[in-house]
Structures are given as C-alpha cells and as structure tokens.
Amino acid sequence: MAATADSIGEPEDHPPWYPHALVDRPCDPSTFADGLPSSWGRIYGWDYTAAMLSDWWNGEHEGRWGAWPDAITSVDVVSEDRFGLRLHLNGSWVAHLYPFQTGKDVSTLALFEPWANSLANAPLLLPVAGQKNEHGDQLVVFEMHACLSKDEVMGRSHDLVQTAGRVHAALVDHATPNTERRWNERLKSIEDQLKTTTLWRAPHTRHVVGLPATHFSLDGVVAVDDELMLVPRPRPLVDHLMTEHERLPGVSVIAMFEQRLSLVEGFDLPESREGFYRAWGEGVPSSWTSRASLSTANGGVWIWRYEAMLLMLAEARAYGLKKQAKQCDRWLFDVSRIQARLGELRTVHAVRRGGVLAALAAGIVGSGPVQIPFVLGSMGVALAAHFVHQRRMPPPF
Structure with a gap:
C-alpha cells in the first residue's frame, strides 16, 4: 500500500496506520484492546472489523454520541491513511475509524460547547457523531465530503495555511498562556526516546500561546465551492506515545505543514518560506508573527520545525519509512550548525x-x-x- 500524503516511504504490506516496525508483530485487531507492547509504551486500540458491517452500525454500543446515522445498509471502505480507515455509509456519511486510540481531541471539538460555538463559522469540518472509550475516540462520523489529493493540496499551499489561520483565529479566545517549561520538557522527551544527538530549548515570548488541538494533516483537506476546509484528525500515535498532551501554538501546525511539503517538493528560496508563513499570519493576531515571536533566539519558527522533524523521524521509525528517516536525519544533521x-x-x-x-x-x-x-x-x-x-x-x- 502506498504511503499517504503525510508520509514519504516505500510500498508496504501493512496497513498505513499499523506501526509494524515498532511492535514487531502481525496486525491482529482482536488483540488491540489488550494493548500492544512497544519500546515507546503500550498501544491501545479496538477491534474495528465489526464496524465494517452494516448491522454493527444499526446496533447499540457504549460510548456513542451525536446524531448517529440510522438505517445503514451499505459500508464501503474508501481509503486508509496514517490515522485509520475512511468508510462511506449509505453514500451519505463519511466515517473515520481509528484502530488505535490516542485521546479525545476530535470529539471534544464538537462536544465542548464553547469551542464548538467559536468554530461554528470557521473553515473546519466538525463531526456530527462518534464513539469513544476510556482510551479515546474510536470513530467519528462526518457529513459526506471528499478530500483533495496530495497534488491538489500542494498546489494550494498558501490557501492551506490561510485556512488554518482562520481556524486558529477562531480559537484565540480559548488560548492559554505560554507553557515554555512544558514545551521544552516535551522536546526532551522526544529526544530521549529517539536518542538523537541534538538538543534544543527555547525561551519563547509571551505572545506564543497554546491552542486547542486540531491536528491538521495534508490528507485532510476538503474544497467546498472552491474554498478550503480542514478535517480535524486525532493526535498522531507517535506523539501520543512519546510525550504528554500539551496545547501547542498555531505556528507548530504551520511548521509541520512546511516540513511535510519540504520533503516532497521543497521550498526553493527563503522568500517562498516567508510567503508561506506570512499567508498564515494574515488571519491570526499580528503578535504571533512579530519580529520577537519569529526570532530564532526565542525559538521562533525554527524550534517548531525542529520538533516537527523529530516527530517525522519517529513516524519513519515506527512505520518503517526508510526514505523519510534518511531525509529527517539529513535535516537534523544541519541543526548542530544552527545550535553552534x-x-x-x-x-x-x-x-x-x-x-x-x-x-x-x-x-x-x-x-x-x-x-x-x-x-x-x-x-x-x-x-x-x-x-x-x-x-x-x-x-x-
């Protein structure tokens, strides 16, 4: 199965959401509920295979919420990606199944009323129903939509970050103050797990604030009347295993977008990178892109590029993406020069x-x-x- 838009790797026989290089055992959903042991911690999931049948959708199950679709007669698997499976239900709904639970970030966006109200007019597609357990979201259901292809998203990179900026702006009222110490501890945790030779800490400015988690990805972008909308994704598995849950600033999302795109097509000139971030800055408070906030001495963009690359290296190791691992290692080699x-x-x-x-x-x-x-x-x-x-x-x- 080919790599998703959010990964660069080699074709593999494993589902793209299964961390085969980390757990070193065959994929057997019946064992997920007991937890799969790994060097980064136990991975908990559920046997999602029952949800591939229409009868399951018409039955009663614990943990359901929202306007659950009824009278389901057809369930079609559309695609699989790093987060799980996408199903079409009766051709009227799109269900995202998450075989492994990494928290309740997606359902919380819809169920926590203050956030949902703030996001009502934002370009974010919120789920209408879902199911969760003590470990997190098992699945969510959206109104029917089709995500853009990788090439389509790459061709509209400025539109992408402008859309993300509008979502971030909608969440400004729910921002939390700078948590510099915890952000640096988060970096240390990732570095320790990966046993990297790089170390980087940042002071940050007071204008760098934490936002509710949305976890955007390049393969979760929808076009409605030529306007982009983003689909919230669950917390990535490697992030969940390696670090504590933290509210991160909006610039961290843009840095991850940048690093994902750079591995595929690159940014030829510094001006193209600057334009990418300035496009995001058009929709967010000006203090987020001020000279002090972007200064490398304060962490700026570079510290979040660094974290994004560490997480992409972790992803490469967990899912056996050799090409991506080499690209990440090359980038991290240059970090020593900046640190010096x-x-x-x-x-x-x-x-x-x-x-x-x-x-x-x-x-x-x-x-x-x-x-x-x-x-x-x-x-x-x-x-x-x-x-x-x-x-x-x-x-x-």
Missing part, C-alpha cells in the same frame, strides 16, 4: 548586556577625567556586539 551559531550569539548577547550595564554604572557613580571615555567605550562595545548579534542571527526563513 546560537551558542556564539549567547556570548555576544552577554557582551552587549555587559557593555550597557558598565556604561550605566560609570555614568551614575563614575567621576573624573576617565568617566566620559569609559562610558563611550562601553557603549561602543555594546553597539558593536549588538551589530554582530543582529548580523549573525539565523533568519527565521
């Missing part, structure tokens, strides 16, 4: 700060003929350090 530059700049920043403080101290308590030359000299050092700091700072794009 940031290390130098921390020293330069210390010199800049020291020069300013020395000048202030001399101006306040100094006296005699050396006061003015000392103040001027200290300010000169600070200005020179500032110039070097600005010139050497890795650009966000």
Whole structure:
C-alpha cells in the first residue's frame, strides 16, 4: 500500500496506520484492546472489523454520541491513511475509524460547547457523531465530503495555511498562556526516546500561546465551492506515545505543514518560506508573527520545525519509512550548525548586556577625567556586539 500524503516511504504490506516496525508483530485487531507492547509504551486500540458491517452500525454500543446515522445498509471502505480507515455509509456519511486510540481531541471539538460555538463559522469540518472509550475516540462520523489529493493540496499551499489561520483565529479566545517549561520538557522527551544527538530549548515570548488541538494533516483537506476546509484528525500515535498532551501554538501546525511539503517538493528560496508563513499570519493576531515571536533566539519558527522533524523521524521509525528517516536525519544533521551559531550569539548577547550595564554604572557613580571615555567605550562595545548579534542571527526563513 502506498504511503499517504503525510508520509514519504516505500510500498508496504501493512496497513498505513499499523506501526509494524515498532511492535514487531502481525496486525491482529482482536488483540488491540489488550494493548500492544512497544519500546515507546503500550498501544491501545479496538477491534474495528465489526464496524465494517452494516448491522454493527444499526446496533447499540457504549460510548456513542451525536446524531448517529440510522438505517445503514451499505459500508464501503474508501481509503486508509496514517490515522485509520475512511468508510462511506449509505453514500451519505463519511466515517473515520481509528484502530488505535490516542485521546479525545476530535470529539471534544464538537462536544465542548464553547469551542464548538467559536468554530461554528470557521473553515473546519466538525463531526456530527462518534464513539469513544476510556482510551479515546474510536470513530467519528462526518457529513459526506471528499478530500483533495496530495497534488491538489500542494498546489494550494498558501490557501492551506490561510485556512488554518482562520481556524486558529477562531480559537484565540480559548488560548492559554505560554507553557515554555512544558514545551521544552516535551522536546526532551522526544529526544530521549529517539536518542538523537541534538538538543534544543527555547525561551519563547509571551505572545506564543497554546491552542486547542486540531491536528491538521495534508490528507485532510476538503474544497467546498472552491474554498478550503480542514478535517480535524486525532493526535498522531507517535506523539501520543512519546510525550504528554500539551496545547501547542498555531505556528507548530504551520511548521509541520512546511516540513511535510519540504520533503516532497521543497521550498526553493527563503522568500517562498516567508510567503508561506506570512499567508498564515494574515488571519491570526499580528503578535504571533512579530519580529520577537519569529526570532530564532526565542525559538521562533525554527524550534517548531525542529520538533516537527523529530516527530517525522519517529513516524519513519515506527512505520518503517526508510526514505523519510534518511531525509529527517539529513535535516537534523544541519541543526548542530544552527545550535553552534546560537551558542556564539549567547556570548555576544552577554557582551552587549555587559557593555550597557558598565556604561550605566560609570555614568551614575563614575567621576573624573576617565568617566566620559569609559562610558563611550562601553557603549561602543555594546553597539558593536549588538551589530554582530543582529548580523549573525539565523533568519527565521
């Protein structure tokens, strides 16, 4: 089965949602409920095969919610992707089956009334029904829709991020403050599991805020009257296994889009990357794309590119995607160069700060003929350090 739009890999005999390289056992849905052991933790799922029959849909089952479709007479498998299976029910509904549970993010968007109300006019396709258990969403049902192909999405990349920006803007009232410490702990957890040689932490600015999870993907994009809409996806399995659940900023979603697209077609020039992020920035608060928020010294875009690439490397290892793993490793090799530059700049920043403080101290308590030359000299050092700091700072794009 070919790789999905959200992965780059080789054809394989396993379903695209089954992490065969991580669990090292045949795919047997009857064993999912007991949990599959893996080096990253136990993976819980359910035997979804009963839902392939129309009788199952017409019966009663625990955990159902919403306007459940009735009188189902036909169930057709349309496709499979990294998250699970897509079914057409009576040709009137689309059901997304998630063989492995990774939380209740999709159902919560529809069931938590404040979020649902805020998203009512946003370009987000919310489910009308679903079923869940203690481990998370088992399936959700949407009104009939057809997702765009990979090539169609790639041809409308700016429309894609503008649409994501409109969804993010709708959730601004539900944003939570910067959780810098927990975001950095999340990175450390991923690095530890992957045993990478790279380490990166970021201070972030107060304008980088957490949003309710939507988990967009390149193979979850719908066109309605030529306007794009996004389909919420469950939390990726590797993310669920390796880290605690956290609210992440909108820029993290755009960074994942960018990295996915870059492995397929690349961004030829820095200007094309900048245009990609500016398109998203048109619909979100201006502070999210301010110079300080995007500064590499504060984490900016680079820290989320880094996290996205780590998660894509984890995906490649879990699903046996050798080509994607090599691409991720090559990208991560270059991270050391950026980190070395940031290390130098921390020293330069210390010199800049020291020069300013020395000048202030001399101006306040100094006296005699050396006061003015000392103040001027200290300010000169600070200005020179500032110039070097600005010139050497890795650009966000």
